[in-house]
Amino acid sequence: MRSNxxxxxxGVCGGLGRYLGVDPTxxxxxxxxxxxxxxxxxIVAYAVAWAIMPQG
Incomplete structure (x- = not known):
């Protein structure tokens, strides 16, 4: 989920960081x-992640 x-x-990197258990930085x-x-x-990967990850 994307981080609010x-x-x-x-919020893609924040969500991935939370999911992976690492610092979003x-x-x-x-x-x-x-x-x-x-x-x-x-750029394409970020845009796809932005589109398919639900807002959290």
Whole structure:
């Protein structure tokens, strides 16, 4: 579920961090690294996660 209280853009990284049991900041850093390495694929993956993850 996307996070309502720990979100910067859409709550995707906050929700993934909560689901995985890690700090959402680490998920955000990983997303930024993925964005630098594989720009188009990361944007598509984030958009898909935003669309399919329920609001929590």
């Amino acid at each position: 209280d720990d979100k910067m853009v859409a 680490l998920v955000r850093v990983g997303a930024v690294v993925a964005l630098v390495i594989g720009f188009p694929a990361t």
